[in-house]
Amino acid sequence: xxxxxxxxxxxxxxxxxxxLGGTERIxxxxxxxxxxxxxxxxxxxxxxxxxxxxxxxGRVEVVEASPPIARGFGSRTSLGRAAxxxxxxxxxxVVFLPGNFHWPIAPALAALPRDRRPAIAVQVSATLSKPQxxxxxxxxxxxxxxxxxxxxxxVITLSAAATEEAERIxxxxxxxxxxxxxxxDARVPPKPVPDDSRIILAVGRLVPEKGFDTLIExxxxxxxxxxxxxxxxxxxxxxxxxxxxxxxxxxxRVTLPGxxxxxxxxxxxxxxxxMPSRFEGYPAVLVxxxxxxxxxxxxxxxxATAELxxxxxxxxxxxxxxxxxxxxxxxxxxxxxxxxxxxxAARVERHRIGPVARAYLALFQGLSVATRP
Numbered sequence: 001x002x003x004x005x006x007x008x009x010x011x012x013x014x015x016x017x018x019x020l021g022g023t024e025r026i027x028x029x030x031x032x033x034x035x036x037x038x039x040x041x042x043x044x045x046x047x048x049x050x051x052x053x054x055x056x057x058g059r060v061e062v063v064e065a066s067p068p069i070a071r072g073f074g075s076r077t078s079l080g081r082a083a084x085x086x087x088x089x090x091x092x093x094v095v096f097l098p099g100n101f102h103w104p105i106a107p108a109l110a111a112l113p114r115d116r117r118p119a120i121a122v123q124v125s126a127t128l129s130k131p132q133x134x135x136x137x138x139x140x141x142x143x144x145x146x147x148x149x150x151x152x153x154x155v156i157t158l159s160a161a162a163t164e165e166a167e168r169i170x171x172x173x174x175x176x177x178x179x180x181x182x183x184x185d186a187r188v189p190p191k192p193v194p195d196d197s198r199i200i201l202a203v204g205r206l207v208p209e210k211g212f213d214t215l216i217e218x219x220x221x222x223x224x225x226x227x228x229x230x231x232x233x234x235x236x237x238x239x240x241x242x243x244x245x246x247x248x249x250x251x252x253r254v255t256l257p258g259x260x261x262x263x264x265x266x267x268x269x270x271x272x273x274x275m276p277s278r279f280e281g282y283p284a285v286l287v288x289x290x291x292x293x294x295x296x297x298x299x300x301x302x303x304a305t306a307e308l309x310x311x312x313x314x315x316x317x318x319x320x321x322x323x324x325x326x327x328x329x330x331x332x333x334x335x336x337x338x339x340x341x342x343x344x345a346a347r348v349e350r351h352r353i354g355p356v357a358r359a360y361l362a363l364f365q366g367l368s369v370a371t372r373p
Contacts, residue, residue, distance in 0.1 A: 008039040008361060009093035009368035012118060014083045014105050015043055016071055018050025020205065020234075020259065022284055023099035023125050026181060028055040030098075033181075033357040035059035044086050046070065046079045076101070080108035088116045093368035096360075099125035099281075103148040110151035119367035121154040126281040127302040128165045131320060142169045153367050156360075158282035161303035176363065181356035182284040183291050183348065190293025190341035191268045198227045200330060201270035201294075203263050203285045204277070206235030206256070211276035211299065211321065213237075213244055218276070218326035220248035224334055227253070229274075232266055234259040267292035272333045277301045278320050283308075290314070290348045293341020297329040313339040314347070 013031055018024055028043075032055060035041045042061040046069030056062070065082045069075055083105055087095060095118040097105055102122075109120055128145070129138060146169065149155060155175045157163045166175045200219070204210040212231055219229045231241070231254070238256060245254045260266070263285075267273070273289035275298035282304045289296050290308070295315040298305045299322075309315045316329035 007365075008037070009364045010040040011042070011364060012083075012087055012092040012095040013041070013043045014079065014095060014097055014102060014109075015045045016069070016075065016079060016102070017045055017047040018053035019071075020051050022281070023101060023123075024050065024052040025055065026125075026284070027096075027098035028052045028060075029353060030096075030181060030357055030360065031060045032057045033353055034361060037357060037361060039361060040092075042090075042092065044083050046075065046082070076104040077108075080105035084108040084112055087118060088112055091116045092118050094119045094121055094364040096364075097122045099123055101125075103145070106148055106152055119153045119364070120151065121156060121364065121367060122149055122152045124155060124157045124162055124166055124281070127279055127304075128162065128169060130279050131301075132278070145169055146171070154363060156363070159304050159307055161307065162282070165303075178359045178363070179350045179356055180282045180284060180287060181353040182287040182351045183353065185352050185354045188264070190291070190345045192341060193271055193294070193338045194269065197269060197271045198224065198334060199270040200227060200229045200272055200274050200297075200334075201263075201266050201289075202229070202231045202233075202274045202276065203266075203288075204231075204233045204275075206231070206233050206237040206241060208237060209278045210237075211278050211301075212241055214321050214323055214326060215274055215276040216241060216244045216248065216250070216254060218323045218330065219254065220250060221323070221327045222331055222334075224331060227330075227334060229254045230266060230270070231256050232258070232260055232263055263288060264292055267294055270294055271338075272296060272315070272330075274326075274330065275299065275305075276326060280304070287348045287351050290344045291351075293339075293344050295333060295339045295344060297326065297333055299326075308347075312336070314344065 031041050044063050046065050048064040069079050095109055106120055156178050157166050158180045163175050163177045273294050273296040275285055280302045286296050286308050297316045299320045300317050301320050305317050309317050318325035318329050
């Protein structure tokens with residue numbers, strides 16, 4: 001398709017900024033791909049700052065709020081109002097809101113006059129039922145979800161289990177499933193596991209919800225003295241994690257190399273991956289691990305874990321914050337025969353960005369036709 005294909009809908013995206021995060025990474029990669037497919041794509045953001053902006057390329061227009069809107073109390077409400085003013089002045093066919101964090105923007109867009117109101121497509125990026133929530137907290141969350149998304153024309157989830165749950169909460173058939181576009185289109189065959197590798201690789205922001213403290217403590221109890229743990233990522237929890245490493249005398253066996261833009265090199269060195277999160281949406285780190293031919297040990301922090309790890313060859317699932325369970329699962333995978341890398345990679349082919357981006361474009365085309373005045 002040529003650029004600015006008139007057969008495709010014009011797409012707006014609202015993002016608070018381009019901070020390092022899974023939601024921002026996926027949204028920017030999708031935006032770039034939609035533009036390559038010929039769609040007009042414009043991102044309206046509170047701030048243009050952030051490392052993920054570098055993923056956009058040159059075909060996506062970025063408009064920053066004036067004055068800029070920094071993250072903080074009430075900032076998403078302010079961003080919603082600013083976005084509504086912008087898209088009232090420069091209408092688009094569809095506005096895409098990436099992830100749960102951006103849900104509060106939807107009501108302001110829905111309040112626009114009919115002739116300037118875009119179709120609203122909202123993504124569900126995080127699990128809708130967290131084990132940490134009490135019954136009343138869960139009911140309040142579900143009420144808020146229904147309130148914020150009451151006028152959304154489409155709600156996109158990343159798995160069949162999430163679709164079923166979203167439809168139950170919303171009580172209307174506006175939910176569809178489109179896989180997480182965690183992989184590029186270039187198929188790089190997985191490498192064999194190095195014969196002497198005992199490396200366990202974890203990837204993510206160094207923040208409490210990723211559960212790296214539990215992983216370090218579970219690793220400290222491993223009976224395998226040759227095992228190594230590498231946690232790739234950066235964030236505010238680094239000093240606390242470094243303190244845990246020192247307390248358990250794991251210097252030299254546990255390393256925190258910082259943020260890297262591409263984790264494939266680390267995965268190629270690893271025996272297996274670990275995801276000790278306390279909550280996740282659809283975990284890209286597991287998809288990327290399988291694409292590299294590596295099994296994983298992960299917590300049951302999202303229904304997607306069981307969807308991805310459904311055979312012993314794919315890995316083990318443990319409960320959130322179960323240190324003993326994590327230790328046992330890690331050791332079991334280190335002791336098990338090496339899983340077939342090619343078979344693991346084949347499990348996640350549906351997550352290639354090309355077909356996923358086109359599935360979104362087909363959805364947006366239908367929405368723009370259905371909501372046209």
